[in-house]
Amino acid sequence: MAPENTMSAMKYAVESMSDYAEIDVQETSDDVLVLLHDSSLKRTTGYNGNIWAMTYQEVAQLDAGVRFNSRFLGEQVPALDDVIEYSRGKIGLNIEVKNNGHNQNIVSKVVQCLEEHDFVDQCVLTSMNYSFLQQAKELNPDIRTGYIMTMTYGGISDIEAADFFSVKHTYVTGAFVQEAHSCGKEVHAWTVNYPGDIKRMITYGVDGIITDDPALAHEVY
Numbered sequence: 645m646a647p648e649n650t651m652s653a654m655k656y657a658v659e660s661m662s663d664y665a666e667i668d669v670q671e672t673s674d675d676v677l678v679l680l681h682d683s684s685l686k687r688t689t690g691y692n693g694n695i696w697a698m699t700y701q702e703v704a705q706l707d708a709g710v711r712f713n714s715r716f717l718g719e720q721v722p723a724l725d726d727v728i729e730y731s732r733g734k735i736g737l738n739i740e741v742k743n744n745g746h747n748q749n750i751v752s753k754v755v756q757c758l759e760e761h762d763f764v765d766q767c768v769l770t771s772m773n774y775s776f777l778q779q780a781k782e783l784n785p786d787i788r789t790g791y792i793m794t795m796t797y798g799g800i801s802d803i804e805a806a807d808f809f810s811v812k813h814t815y816v817t818g819a820f821v822q823e824a825h826s827c828g829k830e831v832h833a834w835t836v837n838y839p840g841d842i843k844r845m846i847t848y849g850v851d852g853i854i855t856d857d858p859a860l861a862h863e864v865y
Contacts, residue, residue, distance in 0.1 A: 645856070647712035648688065649679035650719045654727060657735055660858040664736040664768070666834075669724055669754060671747050676700035677724035677757055683744040687711075689721070696746035724754070728761045736766050738854070740792065741780075743773040751779040755787065770810050777805040790832060796820045801827050808832055808851065813841055818848045825849070839864050 645660075646652040649667055657665035668681040673696060686692045689706040700723065709719025724739075731737055741754055758764050769780050770790035777789040791806035795815045800823060803809075808830035811820070816833045824831045832852035833845045842864040845853055855861045 647709045647716050647719055649681060649721070650708050650716070651722050651727070651730065652709065652716055652719055654722075654730055654735070657858065658731075661862065662735060662858040664738045664852075665731070666738040666740065666854055667724075667727065668740045668742055669750070670695045670742050670744060671750055671753065672696070672698055672700045672703055674699045675753065676703075677750075677753060678703060679722050679724065679727060681742070683742075685721070694744075694746075696744060724757055725761070728757070728763050732761075732763070732766070736768070737763075738790070739767055739769050741769060741771045741773070741776050743771065743776065751776050752783060755780055755783045758787070759784065768808075774803070774805065781805045790830075800824060800829070803829075810834060810854070813845060816845060816848060816850060821848045821850055836861070 646656045654665055667679050669677055670680045671677050680695055683694050685706060689708050690711055691706050703721050706721060707718060708721045709716025741750055764786055768788040768790055770792050771777055772792045774791060777791060780787050780789055788807045789805060790808045790810045791803060792810045794812050796811060809824055810832045813833040813836045821831045830851035832854060833850045834854035836842050836845055836853050836855050837857055842853060842861055853861050
């Protein structure tokens with residue numbers, strides 16, 4: 645509906661009455677936390693450069709909207725600070741902290757940012773990197789954390805640093821949801837964009853649905 649990880653996407657999430665907006669966070673060479681999914685800015689802005697090699701001033705000059713649709717010409721890569729302030733009182737944030745091999749201290753910076761903005765109660769912090777979740781819990785046990793999984797295998801009872809599991813929907817089963825619930829954990833399914841899949845997730849009893857089409861999810865629910 646709008647270019648990913650931009651203020652226009654945030655506004656659409658609010659307008660569509662989503663409970664949370666899922667965003668991706670990385671940092672620039674001068675330690676500014678910004679919204680970006682890939683390590684490279686090429687796919688979303690057209691500029692072939694890695695985020696860790698660029699300053700925030702350089703990133704802010706790029707266009708994060710025009711490649712999605714010309715209607716979004718001039719859309720910027722936003723800073724996490726700005727997105728938090730926009731979201732306050734409007735929508736929760738599901739903040740995925742990306743591990744790109746150049747950001748070993750990013751978790752402490754994200755936690756500090758959340759604390760400074762008094763936003764801990766309005767967000768969850770997720771990652772595919774389990775050690776990131778452990779770090780977050782050590783820094784602030786009140787932060788709700790989610791472990792992102794592309795598939796489900798093995799036991800989950802010992803995954804203590806995660807309050808919920810964020811699982812690719814094709815691997816979500818009723819049995820997995822029951823097991824997670826028995827451990828006191830939630831299950832969030834991603835990325836669910838078709839009515840049949842949304843219905844299946846609801847039948848399985850998942851606690852959250854991540855979708856590109858929140859209006860459809862509301863309609864099906």
